[in-house]
Amino acid sequence: xxxxxxxxxxxxxxTPEQPxxxxxxxxxxxxxxxxMALAFLISYVTSESEYWRLVHVYSGYSxxxxxxxxxxxxxxxxxxxxxxxxxxxVAMWRVWATKIKQGEWLTRNFWVGASSWVxxxxxxxxxxxxxxxxxxxxxxxNELLGDGWLNDALQELHEGLGNAAMAVVCxxxxxxxxxRVWRGPQALRPMWRGYAxxxxxx
Numbered sequence: 001x002x003x004x005x006x007x008x009x010x011x012x013x014x015t016p017e018q019p020x021x022x023x024x025x026x027x028x029x030x031x032x033x034x035x036m037a038l039a040f041l042i043s044y045v046t047s048e049s050e051y052w053r054l055v056h057v058y059s060g061y062s063x064x065x066x067x068x069x070x071x072x073x074x075x076x077x078x079x080x081x082x083x084x085x086x087x088x089x090v091a092m093w094r095v096w097a098t099k100i101k102q103g104e105w106l107t108r109n110f111w112v113g114a115s116s117w118v119x120x121x122x123x124x125x126x127x128x129x130x131x132x133x134x135x136x137x138x139x140x141x142n143e144l145l146g147d148g149w150l151n152d153a154l155q156e157l158h159e160g161l162g163n164a165a166m167a168v169v170c171x172x173x174x175x176x177x178x179x180r181v182w183r184g185p186q187a188l189r190p191m192w193r194g195y196a197x198x199x200x201x202x
Contacts, residue, residue, distance in 0.1 A: 029081045032066055032069055035062075036066045086120055093121075119172060122168050122172040123172065129162075136158040140154050
């Protein structure tokens with residue numbers, strides 16, 4: 001008999017090390033994100049139809065409620081929901097501008113990081129455009145400026161802001177898809193499930 005048969009190697013009963021999960025995005029922020037996306041989509045799709053006008057109006061009110069919640073949640077919610085975090089990310093534009101001047105814009109890491117910055121700026125833009133669009137739409141629907149040219153101008157503003165918000169949404173979604181391709185499934189996991197793996201891929 002060989003030594004291997006007489007003295008078999010011990011069998012390891014330990015389980016493989018599982019990737020650690022790090023909480024990144026809280027439930028309130030994720031619910032607000034999903035609710036806002038749905039309300040905005042319904043508002044945009046029904047914006048040109050008189051038949052669906054009430055659906056457009058009430059989806060706009062729903063969007064306003066979600067924005068109000070997100071505003072308050074940004075002050076009283078956990079660290080991942082704070083407005084300061086979003087504003088700090090947007091303020092990183094100086095860093096990326098400096099990297100461009102230094103010739104670092106040809107690296108993959110630069111574009112992944114810059115894309116994350118654009119995502120944050122897009123979120124802020126969507127909040128801003130949607131807020132003004134809701135206010136102008138409410139004023140138009142209730143004819144606060146009468147039934148003349150001022151109301152028509154406000155209606156044009158409302159439609160223009162809605163289109164601007166949709167353009168920013170398209171940029172946002174396009175960057176999410178690009179980050180998914182570059183970084184794999186973990187790029188979407190924080191907003192989808194609320195956590196990211198601290199080790200491993202996926």
